[in-house]
Amino acid sequence: MPELGRAALVAALGLILYAALVGGYAAFRGRRRLLDSATNALFAAFAATGVASLVLLAALAGRDFSFEYVARSTSQELPTGYTLAAFWSGQEGSLLLWLLVLTGFASVAVALNRRLVREVLPWTVPIVAGVAVFFAFLLVVIASPFDTQAAPADGAGMNPSLQNPYMIAHPPMLYLGYVGLTIPFVFAMAALASRRIDERWIVATRRWTLAAWTFLGFGVLLGAKWAYEEVGWGGWYAWDPVENAALMPWLVATAFLHSVMVQEKKDMLRVWNVILVAGTFALSLFGTFLTRSGVISSIHSFTQSSIGPFFLGFIAVVAAFSIVLILSRLSLLRSRTRLESLVSREAAFLYNNLFLVALALTILWGVVFPLVSEAVRGVAVSVGAPYYDFFAIVFGLPLVLLMGIGPVVAWRRASLRSVGAQLTGPAVVALVVGVALLVAGAGSSPAGLVGYTFAAFVLTTIVLEFVRGTRARKAIGTGGWWPAFAGLVGRNRRRYGGYVVHAAIVILLVGAIGIGGFSTTQKARLAPGESMDVGDYRLLYTGAQEQRGANAQEVRAQLDVYRGDERIGTTEAGKNRYLAEEQTSNEVGIRTDWLRGEDLFVIADRFYGDGSVELKVIVNPLVNLIWLAGLVFVLGAVVAMWPDAREQRRLAARFAGEGAVARA
Template identity: 50%
Template structure:
């Protein structure tokens, strides 16, 4: 069975390389039969990788300790749920799991676009299959999950005790889903650049994929924080660990994209910026994978040191050079004459939101790589700890929370004084009342005080938007309050769904601020 699994990976690599080449050739020569051949090859890659995953999973469940991976990450006494989780518990298995998810998403994209985006799809297929070929190449030539031991082990080494936890069964799959699904918007962005189709069609095609990726990145980060709270941190849920940062950075950039893309759809602005954000999100997922597998930065979350680092850095450089070159080449076509007319507008609020999010991402990136840079330059590794991240990101976070209340309520193009009064008088008053009440209650002024007060302001804007929308439907259609509210949300799911997410964001900010201010640490012996 192990030989069959390795054969499946090798064949999948060949089919992925073929799919890449024939899809590009079909796009250039406009030959539909070549494009179809590339699509069929992508389906073949999917089937072969699924076979390989099934064989490795079977070996884990059947305790085939003749395989080095099974012997290293499982045992005959390991509960079934952790035996299955061992599939992504080690480096080799996690890479196979990664490429399996990638091929699943590739097959879904092919099915979704059988009759749509025909000019883009050859380039989409080529991009996704190039990524798959990279991972399959690693599995074939560098880190074989079906490697056999010279002498089969009598018993496995068992899964790391820290990984024998409920969160191991859902945290890595959630995070991997967010990481890998970011490949789809990236592939469509590359396709739009290569084909010269730079309008809004590619953005509309990947809207749900971008939300899907963002959703699972969010789950992955939250599940990881909960796991750390239970197992690692003695009450701490976030330590600005390099691997935690690696999962946080793509989420920040993806969040920026989900906001700024609305400006492009409504005002035909920020086309270059949105393209860069999509490309950067995918690049950061590869960078995060590099951090967890290279060993260049020590982390309790990372895999053991390996020789994969140079391969990931090389692939990341190729991604940056190719995507950056395409953006520069298409820059004249990407630019639009539309500009922000006023700083007091929704466009400006969303732009400031993007700058803050990307600013936080850059601060996290710099703090994460600084130890490596300092070691390369000076020969001494200078560690950057939580105080740096907290000091830099706390004011940016407060500003971001404030913008979460401004953006949904302020007018497009240019907000007049009456509009500002109508939109913000109530929420600002609520925030001020909360600030005074907290001060009277004895809370010292600072970031936590500001977070609580601004959180009330943001909730005020959200409640106001729901209230006014519901009242408007009642006035027009004479519906009951409950019916008007449900119909309002049902017919404007994107808008009001965003408001609900903002409620969750407020809850997270308040929770972080409260746990920082009211934390009690006790040492016991």
């Protein structure tokens, strides 16, 4: 039914155009009925996009190769899970997903805040529709997933690298993040356009921002897990441009999540906050552009296409619109409060913002420099890991330190003596850990040693925060330790959820230093019956096995794994030859020791005719802490964004006079 899909997309484009133009007129002239009509058009556009998505899903499920998109992305033998995931594996499908999520998120955000949108922020609907017009236009005019052809007997199949369970979850998670960051941008711009820069746009988008930021962060980690298992070089993050594309908006959104607290508590940084929101959204678009345009070479980019100039044009429009709007409202945005002291919580947030934005801009420069160099000088250059590693250390380590210092500094101003007294305990613990690690031989990586010392410092301050808070609540008679702890977290969800997220970052740091600074690698060519030693492990190659998989011919080197003289298990590594796709992929063997948190990582580089195999074996210490950090990160984010009934009541009372309450 490609005709239905096409019709639904054309209807969606028409509805979104209507919402943008009529909604804009209604907001400008103050017409309620027209604004309601434009809002309905936005909801209807979501329904129409949903119909188009169902048509594409049905075509994928039925392997209808008369759809060019289906024939290009799937094959008869491709397992069903990957066949359905082909929805977002190609350009047209992923653009459709963008539009579906955008119209869906926008509809929910507007429906939840209908009175606020109607009475306070009428520009919300036309601005979000303006963003959606771009994607609907691309889908209708440039990159339709509903182009048809005479159906071939079989499809071309899916890129083997994409045939991994993490690739089913990773792209939608990233899109939920990228698109979710549209909502705070839209509400912020609507607040400026409507000249209503009180706190309501922040309250209305607080959870959207947190949720989108969580999706994006978790999506980056899922991508890292995919790269670790599928790309098979033994690392987890390679500063690849597409990986960086998701990291940059996440870093700027992290800065915003901190600086918006300064606005809420001190009524400062209003201009800075709208700049961060606009910057985050522009970087989200830039991330999609990098992934989808094919202008850069990346292990995550599977598309060469002509939509690049459109994306660049749209990013320029978004930037120009934001700059003009912010400049025209500068007098409204100017804060009346000033920074009272350089030793204060707000100052700590400001330092944190400077480091986060500096890191994001440094990464941005690393990503665009090859493009600029090629365009200006005609010379293709690449920016390698040493550049990024250097700046990650220069800006990252102070950020880690600030995670420990910031929470113990009072708002407004604090005496150095008081701050020093709070930090003495954690500093002593950090020093002891550092010396112990040095004695244990961790001095081989000085940056790693400093990182671990800082990690110990931050973890100690976090634990102390929980202990002191629980003790104080218990002292005011809230019952036992557990009720006191639950009450502490329940009454201060953002603060303590934030500390859990900080703990996740520290756990990730410990894992990243483990794999980056202390891994061991060995290479060897083994004949059946021969063995090799790596770290504490010995691997005995027992031979190669071939078998037919679901859609590939598989060959695996069989290995017995010993620690000392004890046989602790087996592992296998090899290659898959995909038949429809006519491509070969590396299938690594990973044996996890959960107690140590380390992986034995085996790559079978080459199989020889005489039965021997060339192996690369890596011991990655503490790498599993990186994945654990992902779970802790989500836990902390959920705690921070969990609704607080008391806060809702307080906000309802505050805004009762005007009727329009922001739904946080």
